[in-house]
Amino acid sequence: MAEYVGIDLGTTLSGLAYLKSDGNPEIVPNSDGERLTPSVVFFEAHEDVKLVGSPARDGGEPDRTIFQIKRHMDDPEYLVEIDGKKWTPAEISALILSKLKRDCSKIIGDINEVVITVPANFNELARKSTIAAAEMAGMRVKRLVNEPTAAAVYYAHSQGVKGRILVYDLGGGTLDVTILQVEGDNIRILTSEGARHLGGSNFDDMLLAAYAEQYTKQTGAPLYNDERHRRRVLLATEDAKKMLSKLQRVNDTVANDKNDGLARIDLTRESFEKLIRQMLTRTVMLVEQALDSANLKAADIDHVVLVGGSTRIPKVKTILEKMFGKTPKSCGNVDECVALGAALFAKKSARIQEVCNASYGTVAMVYNAKTGEEKLMNSVVIPKNTPIPCSRTQVYQTSEDNERVIEVDITQGEDEDAKFVDIIGRITLEVPPNRPKGCEVAVTFSYDENQRVRALVVDKQSGRSREVAVSYKGAGVLSDEDLKRKSAHLRTMRIE
Amino acid sequence: MFKKILQSLSKSQAAKVPAAPVSKPAAETPKPGAVLQKISKAAAPAASQTPEEMCEIAPKMPKDQIHARLKLLYRRYNRSASSLDPKIRQEADTMLDAIVKVREKFFGEI
Structure with a gap:
């Protein structure tokens, strides 16, 4: 049985790596002899088989071929309909993961537990969908790890570097920029910024x-x-x-x-x-945003590391070299280092300190007693870049006399202006009648290692409380029961 | 120094709206989870506006202010560009294009 396995479930390519007995990771080829598998699924009309990888990509029936399903992992309503059957993004991803598991286990033995990589700015639903996909494919997810973190782990391992590293990960569908501090085997993520639909x-x-x-x-x-x-x-x-x-x-x-x-x-x-200059300018602005988030300047970065197939474009190297005054380095094959790093991460995760990828808070009217100003704003409870796992509490006051139901919105985003954050959940808590406004309510957010968030609201006077994990509903979201049923069904499918 | 009063989106919006006639359905209960909604949509950029107008760059604004403004806008609209709402995503993309054009105009091409 392979003990430490990492999977890069990419937008265009996916790969599986394992840790060899000498402590070095290695990519495991699929049964088509390829080191990386195109993340494409083809639903064959004449035979009851799902083709995954190059045969699917080259099949030529677009109505029955699914490309880039990863771009929809965060959409609760997204479904793919083939022959009258509806498939969620998690199910399509499960087919890709099943192919990897089945093919690679012939070489390295049973694969039961894995680390899977996700873009740094994948939201709650996309992370949950990724875990569900792995479970359907018969694998337990030990940890999700951000793609640039995995790449940096591999870079630090293979190059033996230390200091501040900026990882510029321009893949098929997303751009991630992560800054981390490496000291020997200890890695501390300082910040991660991402741009979706840029790759x-x-x-x-x-x-x-x-x-x-x-x-x-x-x-x-x-x-x-x-x-x-x-x-x-x-x-x-x-x-x-x-x-x-x-x-x-x-x-x-x-x-x-x-x-x-x-x-x-x-x-x-x-x-x-x-042609692509303006898109590349957007990537430069994301790098600047990452530097700002970590309170760093370009000169503070010791190494710039390139990850993702699109970093082969010479202009990418040129602009980063101009920006940092040093030549960016690739960690071997830019398409493979995320999977390789994930396999390393499976063993070393305890020595890697990650951070919260977004700020979480609630909507509040904030009065400044000094200036007399009042403003409806996004009140952050857990700031972005807080080391995880973490838990933070802020105390608020109720707004009305005889308020019977306290409603707390859960916001995701850094902006003070509430127009520019997402409301990703809401907690309602019934409280006793006949109380004046101004009663204290403690709002606690917790963030776990897989970057999943929970919220707890406690009415301090009555002691009543309510806790929720941010959960999702929609046509494209599987319930626990669906998940079990579909996992069993998927195991009976012919996937080539 | 700061007093923070909880304001839920549904309550604060309900407070701004006059009482609904009896025949109107009650306010929709939001689905738990997902991105429930934005507080309110930012004004969509008008097609006739120049990139500077879209980014609210005043004619004589100093360069450091332009730089700070573009950073703020980029952070905001890069986030909106991954919204599940296609309309918000499209608006964000239009704004990101404008931000890049203003940046190129004032600070040169990459």
Whole structure:
């Protein structure tokens, strides 16, 4: 049985690594002989089989092929319907994890407990869905770990570095920037910032639009008329993007599926970099945000580490080098280091101090006795970057005489302005009648190692209290009963 | 120095609205969990506005103020860009584009 296993469940690629007896992690290939498995699922119409990985990606039936399901893990209403059956994002992810478990266990033995990586800014629901996916695939999640943290663990292990490290993780679908302090085997996360929907697939979409424009200019016809052909051209643009990381110029020839002729596409690295420049500026702003969050300047960073396939783009290295005045380093294969780090994390988690990825609080009218100002605002109880696990309490007052029900909103977000935070839950607590306003209510938030939040409200006068874990309801959220039933069903499925 | 009075979203919004006629349904009970809602939507940027107007950058604003303003806006709208509400996400994306354009105008391209 493999004792320490890490899985990178990525937007475009997934990988599994285990810790060898010599203490070094290694990627385990799938049964197709690939070290990484495309995170794509194909529902075959003629045989009762689900294809996962390259065969699914290259299958060519877009209506039955699911790409980038990770982007929907935080959507409680998202469902995929195939042949009348509805699949939640967690179930689709479970198919990918099942493929990894089944294939890799043939090489390293049974896989029962794993560490799974998630983007640093994955919210509560996405984290819960990831745990559910693993359970359906027959694996217990020992810990969830943030992707940049896992990458940094691998970098620190393989390079033997110490000091402050900034990890710039630009993957297929997300950007994470994490700053951490490494001293030997001890790692302390200082901050993590993330941008959703910013990654290599955005660059592919931009290239696709450029291809389509060129094609129409040369032939007068649209480049694609359906999803199947759009997918084919998208794969071509992805290849062109990768080539432009090695070459200054790439020529491609494309055709649509209506015999409207061929078009020659000439791309230069310079034109590609111009195309994605504004997206890269957004990534620079996220790096600045991370530095601000940790109260650091660029000069305070000792190492800049690149993670994720999109960091192969030369411009990424150039802008970071200009910003930090030092050459960014890659930790080996940028696509594999997250899974490798997750396997290491499975063993070393006790020596790694993580932080709260967001601020949690409630909505309150705050009176400043000194200035006389009053303002409705987001009142933070647990600030972002508090080391976890943690618990914090703040005392508030009731607002009305004879208030029978206290309502406490649970907010997620740092902004003082309540317009710019999310209300992710609400606790209601019945209290005795005939009390004046101003009674004290203690609001406590707790944050666990898997970055899941709980809230406790205590009415101090009556002693009544109510505690909730933030939970989710929606068509795409599985109940515990659903989870058990679907886990049993998934074990009987043919997954190749 | 600070006194903090609990204000729930449903109560504070109900207080602003006149009593509902009897025929109207009672206020909807929010679903527990998920992102229940934003307190209220930020004003959507108008299509005719320049990036500076969208970012509320005054003509003679000093550069350090512009820098601070862009940082604040980037933090806000980067967060909104991952909202589950497609409308909020689209608005955030438009704002992020504007923020980048203003940054490039005043501080140069990367």
